[in-house]
Amino acid sequence: MTQCDLLIRGSAVMTDFQTIREGTDIAIEGDRILEVRPHGEETYQAGTVIEGKDRLFLPGFIDSHMHTGQQLLKGLVLDAKPVIWTRVMLPFESSLTPEKMRLSAGLAALEMIKCGTTGFVESGGYFMDEAAAVYGESGLRGRLSCSTMDEPGLPASIAMDGAEAVARADELYRNWHGKGNLKVYYSLRALNSCSDELIAMTAEHAAQRGAVLQAHMNEYQGEVDGMVARTGVRPYVYLERMGVLSERFLGAHSLLLSEEERELIKLRDSRLCHCPFSNCGKAVPETLELLEQGTVPGFGSDGAAHGGLSLWGEMRIFRSLMNAVYGVPRRNSRIMPAETLFRMMFEGGALALDEAGTCGRIKAGCLADLISIRLDEPRLMPTGNLLHTLFECGEPGDVQDVIAGGRVLMRNREVLCLDEERILAEARAYQKRAAGQ
Numbered sequence: 001m002t003q004c005d006l007l008i009r010g011s012a013v014m015t016d017f018q019t020i021r022e023g024t025d026i027a028i029e030g031d032r033i034l035e036v037r038p039h040g041e042e043t044y045q046a047g048t049v050i051e052g053k054d055r056l057f058l059p060g061f062i063d064s065h066m067h068t069g070q071q072l073l074k075g076l077v078l079d080a081k082p083v084i085w086t087r088v089m090l091p092f093e094s095s096l097t098p099e100k101m102r103l104s105a106g107l108a109a110l111e112m113i114k115c116g117t118t119g120f121v122e123s124g125g126y127f128m129d130e131a132a133a134v135y136g137e138s139g140l141r142g143r144l145s146c147s148t149m150d151e152p153g154l155p156a157s158i159a160m161d162g163a164e165a166v167a168r169a170d171e172l173y174r175n176w177h178g179k180g181n182l183k184v185y186y187s188l189r190a191l192n193s194c195s196d197e198l199i200a201m202t203a204e205h206a207a208q209r210g211a212v213l214q215a216h217m218n219e220y221q222g223e224v225d226g227m228v229a230r231t232g233v234r235p236y237v238y239l240e241r242m243g244v245l246s247e248r249f250l251g252a253h254s255l256l257l258s259e260e261e262r263e264l265i266k267l268r269d270s271r272l273c274h275c276p277f278s279n280c281g282k283a284v285p286e287t288l289e290l291l292e293q294g295t296v297p298g299f300g301s302d303g304a305a306h307g308g309l310s311l312w313g314e315m316r317i318f319r320s321l322m323n324a325v326y327g328v329p330r331r332n333s334r335i336m337p338a339e340t341l342f343r344m345m346f347e348g349g350a351l352a353l354d355e356a357g358t359c360g361r362i363k364a365g366c367l368a369d370l371i372s373i374r375l376d377e378p379r380l381m382p383t384g385n386l387l388h389t390l391f392e393c394g395e396p397g398d399v400q401d402v403i404a405g406g407r408v409l410m411r412n413r414e415v416l417c418l419d420e421e422r423i424l425a426e427a428r429a430y431q432k433r434a435a436g437q
């Protein structure tokens, strides 16, 4: 008998974006998957055993772009007049406090866990030490960064010059990079919010540390036009000229790409993600061309204010959009098949987490980040194709168990890593205060 920490016994297992194996055991030791093998004779003695009958285990979902600091903005964005960033988000973020960030991170972590998300990229916020403490406790695989911008006219509470902004990012890196499941990225809020000097300095500090640099890219037509007016070239071309574009650059949104920009993304092997629900009010991404050239974007929620943190809906919205805009005119019903959508979720997500090849699949040697779905639900059975039904009908509420880095964060929908009751009580109190009651 071999010893292991955790054994999942006799479950259906989705080992990657397209393969489902029935009757499979998964042995986990420490933070890694030790073995994936057909269920049969017992060869493992485990500290914890999870019976896999009527369950499907699959890689945990990865949110490639979210905003902790917008968690308390739920319900205040839908139908708001554009530009939401300047009218709603920016004033709200400038009013954040350490207490609000702690609550936001607690709620975001709970929401992600209950939706089956095991890894996420926080795109840059304030009071990130507070958030990092909560995320560290949660056990989720987090990539954190500070909101970095130096444009003139920002609210006084968040205004800072370039040197201050980079010093803050350096400090977050020193404090949290490599602690538990957390890593720290450098971030540019958006190119049009950052001076040339800040962009160069941030990129240099990220490169010195081998850290990923991320930015909101090509999200709005006005932003692209603004960069063309300021620099004479489009955003990705500008980054290339600045020497910033590399395989360690993650561009969120990345809509409105010119052919030259797509070629640069391919040349530098940069990473991308789309945020479908948020993007629907902005543009339709050229994902077919990106996939064709070998660039696999991940999916991001863009924070809870844009329809919550569930990625189930994001995938379905994206598929519907691709079908309506590209599939129907080309009479191609397989313009964005389920396998490709899960590939974007897992492979694009792993790239965003800087864990290509080690996350997003259930395979010996990979990080043990996985979730289980309850299959004995009317919504999911019977099915002629489980992969399709999972994509079409799966919901956050179907997620039963969540494991990240080998640690069980949720078991049978009971969150084990955070005090859900206390966090929800604080959220209720916040809602009352915000409503002036």
Ligand SMILES: [Zn+2]
Binding pocket: 065, 066, 067, 123, 216, 252, 302
């Ligand atoms: Zn964003």
